[in-house]
Amino acid sequence: MxxxxxxxxxxxxxxxxxxxxxxxxxxxxxxxxxxxxxxxxxxxxxxxRIAEGRAGGRSAEAxxxxxxxxxxxxxxxxxxxxxxxxxxxxxxxxxxxxxxxxxxxxxxxxxxxxxxxxxxxxxxxxxxxxxxxxxxxxxxxxxxxxxxxxxxxxxxxxxxxxxxxxxxxxxxxxxxxxxxxxxxxxxxxxxxxxxxxxxxxxxxxxxADQRYLGRCPVVLDDGDPCAANLWAEPDATWARCPRCHVQHEVARIEAAATEAAREMLCTMPELLHACAAVGSPIARRTGYRWATEGRLARRAWLIRTRASVRITDRHEDGAVPVYRVGDALELARREVAEHLAAAPTGRARSKTP
Known part of the structure; x- marks a missing residue:
């Protein structure tokens, strides 16, 4: 009942x-x-940030x-x-x-x-x-x-x-x-x-209100990396490590992360996630279209087994194509530049009777 x-x-x-x-x-x-x-x-x-029922920025002192x-x-x-x-x-x-x-x-x-x-x-x-x-x-x-x-x-x-x-x-x-x-x-x-x-x-x-910057790269006195998680406010230019207390310039960390990401070889879902993480999101449909049209070159093949994950130049059963993140970022930059270059012509043409 x-x-x-x-x-x-x-x-x-x-x-x-x-x-x-x-x-x-x-x-x-x-x-x-x-x-x-x-x-x-x-x-x-x-x-x-500790929000006590107010909006706006935080003071200089924590x-x-x-x-x-x-x-x-x-x-x-x-x-x-x-x-x-x-x-x-x-x-x-x-x-x-x-x-x-x-x-x-x-x-x-x-x-x-x-x-x-x-x-x-x-x-x-x-x-x-x-x-x-x-x-x-x-x-x-x-x-x-x-x-x-x-x-x-x-x-x-x-x-x-x-x-x-x-x-x-x-x-x-x-x-x-x-x-x-x-x-x-x-x-x-x-x-x-x-x-x-x-x-x-x-x-x-x-x-979630903060940006994740990755792990702290500072090497401690004992020779081990600090590796603490670094977070920054959306508009912050500096971030302090919670473990070693070293101040890091946000722009420099993000530039280094972007440069390192450019050389990564990823499957298509991983590539789309990586591009979004470095501030250049690419639509899923666009990424797969580039790959189908051959504009985004396949760099190698990824093979996953129970024992290991490896990248090879030869195609094998179950292999998944991998692409270079830098190639996708460059292709996205060129498409944006071409679109901006064509925009004034399009507007002028629309005014012609």
Whole structure:
């Protein structure tokens, strides 16, 4: 019998307290937790703009990641950026993880290496429900282990930043979409988690507002490259490395990246992505038309196997043509120049009766 969803009032054919659409929204909110916590740390270290309900540029000095709470509490005080929202989210995750674990008759595999890897991957997917959510746990029911999975120790050890407990709980919850819909208090779980992630999202400034410049090229005293991620404001001319604190000229980094990209040999989808990344986007249809017409020369063939990826001059079964990025950039530049040169003639001709 169909029953109304407790959140959107949509009729639910399987009679559960929450519909599939709201269930996907809840899963997406949970999968976004790792990236939100990473962005919160970015904002607290001054690498992102902190928008306190205002528009416009930022001051010359990086603002402290704190908020004056004098108007909210008696006396004076400050609160770290996103602190209240992060605490609310952590409370919701711990509480609903206990509820779901009791419902399943399971223990949350909080120390599982595979769960840590899934949480680390979720930092980059940003809450996409298309990313596979796999249950990694040791569940005991009536003394019998139902599911089990492992990840190589070296894989988990290579995580750059240790995965927080809240990230693990969020991904574990997200890996049980149907079980979340089965909870009697599914509506309350939805509001607690979705509202907490929404508050945290509003408290921080997402790195999408910044340009990614690549890795820091500075060589440290120990001989190893810094390799920290460099970000810059849309109109910034300089960017400071968050690790070695060296100032980099944005134009010089972008010019070096463009020059290096010109020599890259890429498949057509990779070439279109590379051209867009260096500021010269090419339409997909245009790129394939150039290749079909022979205007964009094929440089070699790419062959992917289970063992390796190699580029060869000889065509083999399964080989994919590769093109030089610089050739596409030069072809795009010539087409723009020809179009601009023909534009005045076209306008003059249109005025002729």
């Amino acid at each position: 169909s029953t109304p969803c407790g959140i959107c009032t949509r009729l639910v054919g399987d009679g559960l307290p929450m519909c599939e659409v709201c269930g996907r929204t809840l899963v997406e909110a949970l999968l976004a937790v790792p990236s939100l916590l990473a962005d919160l740390e970015t904002a607290r270290t001054g690498q992102a 603002p402290l990641p704190i908020k004056d709470t004098s108007s909210e509490y008696r006396g004076r005080g400050v609160r770290l950026l996103g602190e209240r929202d992060a605490v609310a989210l952590s409370t919701a995750l711990h509480g609903w993880a206990r509820v779901l674990a009791d419902h399943l008759g399971a223990e949350v595999p909080i120390e599982s290496r595979s769960l840590a890897v899934l949480a680390a991957n979720a930092r980059h997917t940003g809450g996409s429900a298309e990313a596979p959510a796999i249950v990694h746990e040791r569940r005991l029911r009536d003394g019998e282990r139902v599911r089990d999975s492992h990840v190589a120790r070296r894989t988990a050890a290579h995580l750059i930043t240790p995965v927080q407990e809240d990230e693990r709980l969020a991904v574990w919850l997200a890996s049980h979409p149907h079980e979340l819909r089965l909870l009697e208090a599914a509506e309350q779980a939805y509001h607690d988690i979705v509202n907490a992630t929404g508050g945290l999202r509003r408290a921080i400034d997402r790195p």
